[in-house]
Amino acid sequence: MTTTAPTTTGVPRARSRRRVKPTLALGLVLLVPFVLAALAPRLLAPYSPTDFDYSAILQAPSAKHPFGTDNFGRDVLSRVIHGTRVDMQIAVFTTLFPFVFGSLLGALTGFVGRWADAVVGRVADLVVVFPFLVLVIAIVAVLGPGLTNMYIAVSAVGWVAYWRLVRGEVVAHKQTEYAQAARVLGFSPTRVLLRHILPNAITPAIVYLMTDMSLGILLGASLGYLGLGAQPPTPEWGVMVADGKNFMVTAWWISGFPGLALTLAGVTFSLIGDGLADALRPRS
Amino acid sequence: MTAVEGDALLDVRGLTKTFPAPQGLVDRWRGKPRKVVRALTDVDLTVRRGETLGIVGESGCGKSTLARCLVRLYPADRGSVRYAGEDVLSLGGDELRRYHRRVQMIFQDPFSSLNPRMTVGQVLREVLTVHRLRPREGMDARVTELLSLVGLPAEAAGRLPHEFSGGQRQRIGIARALALEPECIVADELVSALDVSVQAQVVNLLLELQEKLGLTVLFVAHDLRLVRHLSHRVAVMYLGRVVEVAPTNVLFERPAHPYTRALLAAAPHLDPAHRVDAPALSGELPSPLDVPSGCPFRTRCPHAFDRCVTERPELLDVGAGQQVACHLFDPAASAGGR
Numbered sequence: 001m002t003t004t005a006p007t008t009t010g011v012p013r014a015r016s017r018r019r020v021k022p023t024l025a026l027g028l029v030l031l032v033p034f035v036l037a038a039l040a041p042r043l044l045a046p047y048s049p050t051d052f053d054y055s056a057i058l059q060a061p062s063a064k065h066p067f068g069t070d071n072f073g074r075d076v077l078s079r080v081i082h083g084t085r086v087d088m089q090i091a092v093f094t095t096l097f098p099f100v101f102g103s104l105l106g107a108l109t110g111f112v113g114r115w116a117d118a119v120v121g122r123v124a125d126l127v128v129v130f131p132f133l134v135l136v137i138a139i140v141a142v143l144g145p146g147l148t149n150m151y152i153a154v155s156a157v158g159w160v161a162y163w164r165l166v167r168g169e170v171v172a173h174k175q176t177e178y179a180q181a182a183r184v185l186g187f188s189p190t191r192v193l194l195r196h197i198l199p200n201a202i203t204p205a206i207v208y209l210m211t212d213m214s215l216g217i218l219l220g221a222s223l224g225y226l227g228l229g230a231q232p233p234t235p236e237w238g239v240m241v242a243d244g245k246n247f248m249v250t251a252w253w254i255s256g257f258p259g260l261a262l263t264l265a266g267v268t269f270s271l272i273g274d275g276l277a278d279a280l281r282p283r284s
Numbered sequence: 285m286t287a288v289e290g291d292a293l294l295d296v297r298g299l300t301k302t303f304p305a306p307q308g309l310v311d312r313w314r315g316k317p318r319k320v321v322r323a324l325t326d327v328d329l330t331v332r333r334g335e336t337l338g339i340v341g342e343s344g345c346g347k348s349t350l351a352r353c354l355v356r357l358y359p360a361d362r363g364s365v366r367y368a369g370e371d372v373l374s375l376g377g378d379e380l381r382r383y384h385r386r387v388q389m390i391f392q393d394p395f396s397s398l399n400p401r402m403t404v405g406q407v408l409r410e411v412l413t414v415h416r417l418r419p420r421e422g423m424d425a426r427v428t429e430l431l432s433l434v435g436l437p438a439e440a441a442g443r444l445p446h447e448f449s450g451g452q453r454q455r456i457g458i459a460r461a462l463a464l465e466p467e468c469i470v471a472d473e474l475v476s477a478l479d480v481s482v483q484a485q486v487v488n489l490l491l492e493l494q495e496k497l498g499l500t501v502l503f504v505a506h507d508l509r510l511v512r513h514l515s516h517r518v519a520v521m522y523l524g525r526v527v528e529v530a531p532t533n534v535l536f537e538r539p540a541h542p543y544t545r546a547l548l549a550a551a552p553h554l555d556p557a558h559r560v561d562a563p564a565l566s567g568e569l570p571s572p573l574d575v576p577s578g579c580p581f582r583t584r585c586p587h588a589f590d591r592c593v594t595e596r597p598e599l600l601d602v603g604a605g606q607q608v609a610c611h612l613f614d615p616a617a618s619a620g621g622r
Contacts, residue, residue, distance in 0.1 A: 176396045177397035178397055178399045180352075180357055180391070181389070183357060184355045184356075184357060184384055184388065184389045185384065185388075185414070186385065186415065186464075187410075191414070199401050200401060282401055282446070
């Protein structure tokens with residue numbers, strides 16, 4: 001019984017630094033112009049986004065108006081740039097509350113289980129019974145159109161996705177041996193949940209958050225298009241696409257460029273989400 | 285290994301634990317009684333201070349459930365667990381935290397038992413911080429000390445679990461448990477997930493630490509050779525019950541319970557001339573959902589007789605510190621086999 005424990009051989013040297021994934025890098029690079037445009041639209045935009053110029057209506061893209069002008073003679077480039085702030089705000093505000101609220105509630109009900117889980121589960125079922133967009137439109141219709149009411153409507157519906165995602169992960173991670181070890185080590189339930197389970201359980205929700213941001217922009221655009229979101233003359237991409245729909249054949253640029261910005265923003269967030277999924281996954 | 289003469293540190297009496305089996309909505313609606321998995325039934329067990337008690341049995345016999353009940357990971361249905369006279373099952377809050385400082389657990393799976401996002405140093409430091417075991421200044425020194433105790437270099441503190449091998453991770457798990465300076469360690473299948481060559485290293489480390497720190501160890505395993513190598517006494521479990529307890533040498537030389545005999549006979553032996561007279565087990569392990577009446581082993585026992593069907597055998601002393609739950613050894617019974 002006097003065997004000496006051999007000193008362990010070869011703990012792997014040099015912690016291999018994880019390289020930033022190309023998808024994440026590309027996404028972050030693409031994000032830069034959006035951030036700049038959202039922060040300082042006045043510095044970048046050559047014209048006012050709202051001033052009419054009846055001497056220059058429906059002009060095709062040119063050196064003077066790179067994205068052309070619309071039926072009121074407004075510079076489409078300037079409107080797209082100014083719209084960035086509104087749409088980025090939509091991306092954040094339609095997802096932030098659902099993410100925070102849904103994740104915390106999911107962590108809590110997944111961890112506690114029992115009746116709390118059952119009650120929230122039934123409420124969530126009630127929300128998902130209705131198609132997402134239909135329910136949002138119904139709520140906005142009741143509250144009245146406008147961005148604030150749109151945020152309220154999306155928040156009331158959007159938390160369910162995060163709740164489900166995080167709840168499931170927490171239930172799974174609760175069973176792992178490291179979570180049990182944390183309990184046996186005498187850690188409080190709060191510590192076990194917040195320090196051990198949640199950091200491991202939140203990853204899919206963060207990745208989904210990125211996808212959801214691009215969906216949020218599209219949703220904001222859809223509601224803007226339907227007249228329930230941003231109100232004219234606010235330069236919002238969805239509203240701009242809607243405004244240009246009558247000129248689609250003769251002046252494609254009125255809808256085309258805001259549509260392009262919309263697409264590009266969606267791709268950017270998706271790339272970031274994809275890259276984050278790789279970067280956040282713990283290696284085993 | 286010879287038995288340790290010590291007072292009882294951990295005393296388990298009549299411990300029972302069931303898990304409700306999943307039930308369909310229709311059955312529940314009809315009010316059908318819910319089936320239960322009988323993981324532990326009336327387990328009696330004593331662990332003496334300073335000894336290593338091995339717990340063996342087939343998978344599903346309840347040995348892991350027993351380990352988890354003892355550290356309060358699972359609530360027990362019935363029975364009592366006394367640790368140094370203290371009623372473990374009723375502890376709460378600070379008392380439970382103090383209990384966990386004295387009784388720690390080492391887990392089976394080296395890959396899931398460590399939080400993948402925390403470095404080894406963070407893991408150990410968290411334990412020391414939460415239990416206020418060291419002031420901030422003494423923390424790093426203690427981490428290094430704990431790592432060297434389990435044979436890991438100080439640099440290991442800065443690394444994440446995925447950078448270690450299975451054996452090294454088990455060492456980290458041991459260091460984490462030792463951070464609390466416990467008296468008693470419950471090791472649930474400590475090495476069964478490791479390569480055989482690494483198993484010996486980790487087991488010997490545990491032996492060495494036990495000697496150095498005077499630990500009491502509850503060693504849950506299914507590998508008989510390992511248990512023989514490091515236990516003072518061995519408890520054999522079958523379908524949620526302890527069927528035999530004896531000092532290691534007694535158990536391996538004179539196994540009494542028919543199940544123990546079959547278990548030992550089934551273990552592979554290196555000597556081809558070696559023959560055992562006990563018959564190999566026939567039949568399947570009954571489902572813990574539907575435990576046989578009377579003696580749980582009677583469906584597979586070559587010596588079963590009428591009384592085994594109707595009456596459950598209690599653990600009885602048969603001398604030399606050996607206890608057996610079998611009617612064959614009941615002096616009151618006339619129909620004894622051997």
